[in-house]
Amino acid sequence: MLFDLELIKSVYKNMPARIEAARKNLAKPLTLSEKILYSHLFDNNSLQEYKRGEAYVNFAPDRVAMQDATAQMALLQFMNAGKSKVSVPSTVHCDHLIQASVGADEDLKEALLQNNEVYNFLQSVSDKYGIGFWKPGAGIIHQVVLENYAFPGGMMIGTDSHTVNAGGLGMVAIGVGGADAVDVMAGMAWELKMPKLIGVKLTGRLSGWASSKDVILKVAGILTVKGGTGAIVEYFGEGADALSCTGKATICNMGAEIGATTSIFSYDKNMSTYLRHTGREEIAELADDIMPHLRADEKVALNPEKYYDELIEINLSELEPFINGPFTPDLAHPLSGFADAVKKNNYPQKLEVGLIGSCTNSSYEDLSRAASLAKQAKDKNLKVKSEFIVTPGSEMVRYTTERDGILSEFEDIGGVIMSNACGPCIGQWKRHTDDPTRKNSIITSFNRNFAKRNDGNPNTHGFVASPELVTALAIAGDLTFNPMTDTLINEDGVEVRLDEPKGYELPPHGFDVKDAGYLAPQVDGSGIKVEVNKMSDRLQLLAPFTAWDGEDYTGLKLLIKAKGKCTTDHISMAGPWLRYRGHLDNISNNMLIGAINYFNDESNSIFNPLSGKYEEVPATARAIKAKGLASLVVGDENYGEGSSREHAAMEPRHLGIKAVLVRSFARIHETNLKKQGVLALTFANKADYDKIQEKDEIDVLGLKEFKPEKDLTLVLKHEDGSQDEIQACHTYNEAQIEWFKAGSALNLIRKQNN
Numbered sequence: 001m002l003f004d005l006e007l008i009k010s011v012y013k014n015m016p017a018r019i020e021a022a023r024k025n026l027a028k029p030l031t032l033s034e035k036i037l038y039s040h041l042f043d044n045n046s047l048q049e050y051k052r053g054e055a056y057v058n059f060a061p062d063r064v065a066m067q068d069a070t071a072q073m074a075l076l077q078f079m080n081a082g083k084s085k086v087s088v089p090s091t092v093h094c095d096h097l098i099q100a101s102v103g104a105d106e107d108l109k110e111a112l113l114q115n116n117e118v119y120n121f122l123q124s125v126s127d128k129y130g131i132g133f134w135k136p137g138a139g140i141i142h143q144v145v146l147e148n149y150a151f152p153g154g155m156m157i158g159t160d161s162h163t164v165n166a167g168g169l170g171m172v173a174i175g176v177g178g179a180d181a182v183d184v185m186a187g188m189a190w191e192l193k194m195p196k197l198i199g200v201k202l203t204g205r206l207s208g209w210a211s212s213k214d215v216i217l218k219v220a221g222i223l224t225v226k227g228g229t230g231a232i233v234e235y236f237g238e239g240a241d242a243l244s245c246t247g248k249a250t251i252c253n254m255g256a257e258i259g260a261t262t263s264i265f266s267y268d269k270n271m272s273t274y275l276r277h278t279g280r281e282e283i284a285e286l287a288d289d290i291m292p293h294l295r296a297d298e299k300v301a302l303n304p305e306k307y308y309d310e311l312i313e314i315n316l317s318e319l320e321p322f323i324n325g326p327f328t329p330d331l332a333h334p335l336s337g338f339a340d341a342v343k344k345n346n347y348p349q350k351l352e353v354g355l356i357g358s359c360t361n362s363s364y365e366d367l368s369r370a371a372s373l374a375k376q377a378k379d380k381n382l383k384v385k386s387e388f389i390v391t392p393g394s395e396m397v398r399y400t401t402e403r404d405g406i407l408s409e410f411e412d413i414g415g416v417i418m419s420n421a422c423g424p425c426i427g428q429w430k431r432h433t434d435d436p437t438r439k440n441s442i443i444t445s446f447n448r449n450f451a452k453r454n455d456g457n458p459n460t461h462g463f464v465a466s467p468e469l470v471t472a473l474a475i476a477g478d479l480t481f482n483p484m485t486d487t488l489i490n491e492d493g494v495e496v497r498l499d500e501p502k503g504y505e506l507p508p509h510g511f512d513v514k515d516a517g518y519l520a521p522q523v524d525g526s527g528i529k530v531e532v533n534k535m536s537d538r539l540q541l542l543a544p545f546t547a548w549d550g551e552d553y554t555g556l557k558l559l560i561k562a563k564g565k566c567t568t569d570h571i572s573m574a575g576p577w578l579r580y581r582g583h584l585d586n587i588s589n590n591m592l593i594g595a596i597n598y599f600n601d602e603s604n605s606i607f608n609p610l611s612g613k614y615e616e617v618p619a620t621a622r623a624i625k626a627k628g629l630a631s632l633v634v635g636d637e638n639y640g641e642g643s644s645r646e647h648a649a650m651e652p653r654h655l656g657i658k659a660v661l662v663r664s665f666a667r668i669h670e671t672n673l674k675k676q677g678v679l680a681l682t683f684a685n686k687a688d689y690d691k692i693q694e695k696d697e698i699d700v701l702g703l704k705e706f707k708p709e710k711d712l713t714l715v716l717k718h719e720d721g722s723q724d725e726i727q728a729c730h731t732y733n734e735a736q737i738e739w740f741k742a743g744s745a746l747n748l749i750r751k752q753n754n
């Protein structure tokens with residue numbers, strides 16, 4: 001048994017009373033999201049109504065999941081937390097670092113060779129600190145979590161934005177940065193702004209070519225990529241109950257594409273059946289016993305406009321399949337209008353590759369329905385026109401679908417089965433193309449289709465659709481093919497039609513697997529030594545950041561005054577830098593290289609006050625630090641928006657930046673800076689941004705009396721000898737000021753644990 005039954009029992013034991021208390025306190029019926037959130041308060045005595053979209057709340061998630069790219073920094077930090085074991089059940093999943101090239105076996109061998117050092121590190125840290133370890137090839141984090149760990153009514157965080165997939169099993173599951181994971185693994189509270197709630201009422205029933213994927217493709221078209229920001233999307237209605245559990249997970253998974261905090265479905269019969277099919281009868285029985293607590297109150301469903309901040313209604317009986325894209329997942333085209341859209345917009349009509357699988361769509365239901373089309377192609381003597389690639393989401397799905405002849409249906413039409421890993425979904429795809437400069441089209445059943453996402457090629461037009469539709473279009477090799485109305489000519493010159501896809505929600509002969517790829521940690525890991533080679537360019541043990549010396553900051557050199565948009569990608573780029581996610585010093589060489597310098601409109605070219613020349617940002621910061629001096633960064637509005645990666649805060653800290661002063665912060669980045677001990681300040685008067693001059697030296701005064709809601713004073717010493725005094729605001733509370741004084745939140749955690 002991989003899941004922690006005692007933990008789940010205790011969650012279910014406490015839930016009814018906590019929900020009742022919350023219902024009384026709020027004096028209204030509760031949605032499912034509220035039931036789960038209010039029953040996971042870090043301090044149950046802090047029960048009060050938290051205003052949605054405004055109040056910050058401390059939660060106590062039940063578990064943590066990490067994928068191999070983000071786990072490296074999360075675990076390097078956790079090693080400095082002073083704990084001998086994680087406080088909540090946690091897992092690591094090796095899925096992101098495997099490159100898809102020729103096929104599962106060879107690609108996995110190559111990944112083991114290339115990433116051996118990283119895998120060994122993750123495995124030994126997991127072993128030592130009581131973390132479950134899923135080996136390379138075991139599967140993709142979210143599919144493995146759904147099959148083994150997700151449980152209705154639970155709350156989890158994961159260091160990957162598609163952690164939200166577990167909402168398909170009735171869980172509040174949220175993607176976070178590694179520093180947040182460290183807090184929860186160290187037994188600390190995890191803070192989140194109380195999300196708003198978007199209700200989606202599903203009526204009717206899916207049929208024919210329409211699938212769960214089309215529900216979320218339609219929702220993405222309605223809400224757009226930003227429409228879910230700061231909200232939980234809660235699905236309900238008889239249409240929701242009729243969807244398979246894995247179909248629900250697909251819908252929740254792609255909630256990340258509309259910016260939603262997470263998405264969730266109420267517990268129902270299909271979830272119960274899925275739990276039983278995946279070896280979790282005990283959980284199903286426990287959940288069945290408290291089913292009403294794992295669903296929204298009935299009064300909510302009767303009068304949803306009163307209880308959700310926004311309401312959408314979709315009739316599944318009328319739902320048409322969708323194809324979304326290119327370059328953004330919210331550009332939704334109903335299938336019937338897609339051929340016209342292709343012609344009108346000049347999208348490359350020839351379909352070069354169809355790809356199915358990934359964490360989004362590789363359930364038994366998905367693969368069996370897609371395989372029914374592959375079988376038809378073979379039986380009807382159709383030649384498949386596009387390349388066709390399948391990435392199973394887990395070894396259990398791969399093993400079962402191989403046993404049941406599903407994978408061979410794909411192989412019979414030329415399909416290539418890649419590793420149970422992210423592969424082409426995250427750009428880990430060695431695509432074999434004769435001409436990368438050609439405008440071309442691919443279609444996937446994945447979730448994201450931003451430019452360059454899958455193959456790094458800006459000429460590739462990526463579209464997203466259900467696995468069934470991807471398979472049909474790959475057979476036709478033509479983006480304008482509509483399998484609901486069009487026919488194809490087979491190898492005998494005969495006109496043939498593809499019948500509607502058919503499949504099984506769950507394997508008729510049950511799931512099976514020989515080696516799921518799981519390694520349980522040692523019961524007592526105290527004797528395990530985690531080795532990191534000092535010469536490694538991919539991993540580096542973290543030295544704790546130094547504590548505040550009790551003095552005001554004086555003579556800080558202005559490093560860069562960033563102009564306009566400065567996201568976490570501008571601060572710490574992804575792409576090739578993914579390789580250095582476990583090596584703070586090496587990845588710091590990308591610090592702010594994407595930010596635009598206000599004074600010359602160039603990126604990665606700033607005035608170095610020591611040499612008097614224009615030089616690269618990381619090199620300049622290093623030079624200032626090497627002289628025993630420190631620097632300050634100035635930014636514009638919404639500084640640090642984008643991903644929650646903590647590298648964007650750790651790199652400045654590592655390279656000697658004491659403070660970041662901006663017009664406004666993206667909240668997660670602001671918190672990350674605070675956690676890493678960088679002073680996060682905003683201009684009291686936004687116009688003071690204009691007073692910052694290129695060769696300024698800056699004093700930050702008032703740190704000895706650093707208090708919540710008390711501004712700090714900054715003195716800008718200009719090159720011509722003149723000075724400006726400005727006020728800077730901050731949002732530190734008492735606890736966060738202690739992080740600052742200790743040098744980082746982690747230093748404080750370690751102090752408390754010693």
Ligand code: F3S
Nearest residue numbers: 162358359422425426
């Ligand atoms: Fe991996 Fe793509 Fe899912 S990167 S976790 S398969 S979104």
